[in-house]
Amino acid sequence: GENVEQHPSTLSVQEGDSAVIKCTYSDSASNYFPWYKQELGKRPQLIIDIRSNVGEKKDQRIAVTLNKTAKHFSLHITETQPEDSAVYFCAARWDTGRRALTFGSGTRLQVQP
Amino acid sequence: DGGITQSPKYLFRKEGQNVTLSCEQNLNHDAMYWYRQDPGQGLRLIYYSQIVNDFQKGDIAEGYSVSREKKESFPLTVTSAQKNPTAFYLCASSPLQQPQHFGDGTRLSIL
Numbered sequence: 001g002e003n004v005e006q007h008p009s010t011l012s013v014q015e016g017d018s019a020v021i022k023c024t025y026s027d028s029a030s031n032y033f034p035w036y037k038q039e040l041g042k043r044p045q046l047i048i049d050i051r052s053n054v055g056e057k058k059d060q061r062i063a064v065t066l067n068k069t070a071k072h073f074s075l076h077i078t079e080t081q082p083e084d085s086a087v088y089f090c091a092a093r094w095d096t097g098r099r100a101l102t103f104g105s106g107t108r109l110q111v112q113p
Numbered sequence: 114d115g116g117i118t119q120s121p122k123y124l125f126r127k128e129g130q131n132v133t134l135s136c137e138q139n140l141n142h143d144a145m146y147w148y149r150q151d152p153g154q155g156l157r158l159i160y161y162s163q164i165v166n167d168f169q170k171g172d173i174a175e176g177y178s179v180s181r182e183k184k185e186s187f188p189l190t191v192t193s194a195q196k197n198p199t200a201f202y203l204c205a206s207s208p209l210q211q212p213q214h215f216g217d218g219t220r221l222s223i224l
Contacts, residue, residue, distance in 0.1 A: 001172070006155075032210075034212055034213075042217070042218075043203060043215040043216060043217050043218055044156070044203070044215050045215070046212050046213075046214065049212055089155055089156065095210045099144060099161070099163060099209065099210070100146055100158050100161040100171060101146075101156075101158070101213060102158070103148075103155040103156040103157075104155055105154060105155040106153075106154070106155050
């Protein structure tokens with residue numbers, strides 16, 4: 001089955017700096033890659049997603065890039081703010097097979113004021 | 114996401130007891146999912162259902178059971194066979210091939 005690895009497990013940046021979180025996946029059939037943000041004790045919330053027919057997607061300060069050949073995708077947050085502090089999860093799914101997401105282990109991002 | 118309701122928010126289980134977690138959605142989504150989250154870890158798939166009266170095991174189905182008798186409901190039973198049930202349980206739903214959105218979760222603990 002699908003396996004998703006996520007790095008780093010923790011990331012600390014200064015306010016205004018950029019943050020990058022990387023994930024690799026094992027199943028080349030996976031074609032959908034969302035990112036979720038989870039604040040302490042709350043539900044994960046979708047922040048951005050990308051499908052395999054697209055190499056990059058951007059939404060204001062957040063962007064995701066996908067390299068299908070290398071089977072990895074990354075989340076980029078620019079101009080970080082303290083409210084970006086949370087745990088971020090990547091995930092992968094094969095839309096014509098098992099349609100449930102396989103999640104990475106999470107990255108705890110701390111933005112220092 | 115106000116359309117996915119999980120209850121209760123907190124639940125306590127005694128030894129040898131089965132407990133059922135409720136998940137209801139009013140979004141008319143075909144697919145529903147149950148995930149388990151342990152402290153400091155990612156989400157692991159327990160069961161999922163893409164259509165009424167059908168469901169599939171996920172990666173950690175042992176000790177759990179589900180039913181999908183109605184499109185809007187996907188309850189999860191944590192049986193006594195699940196020896197380490199303490200975790201945060203998250204239900205999600207989605208239209209087929211669309212993003213999943215989560216409920217607020219149920220935190221299960223052992224008495």
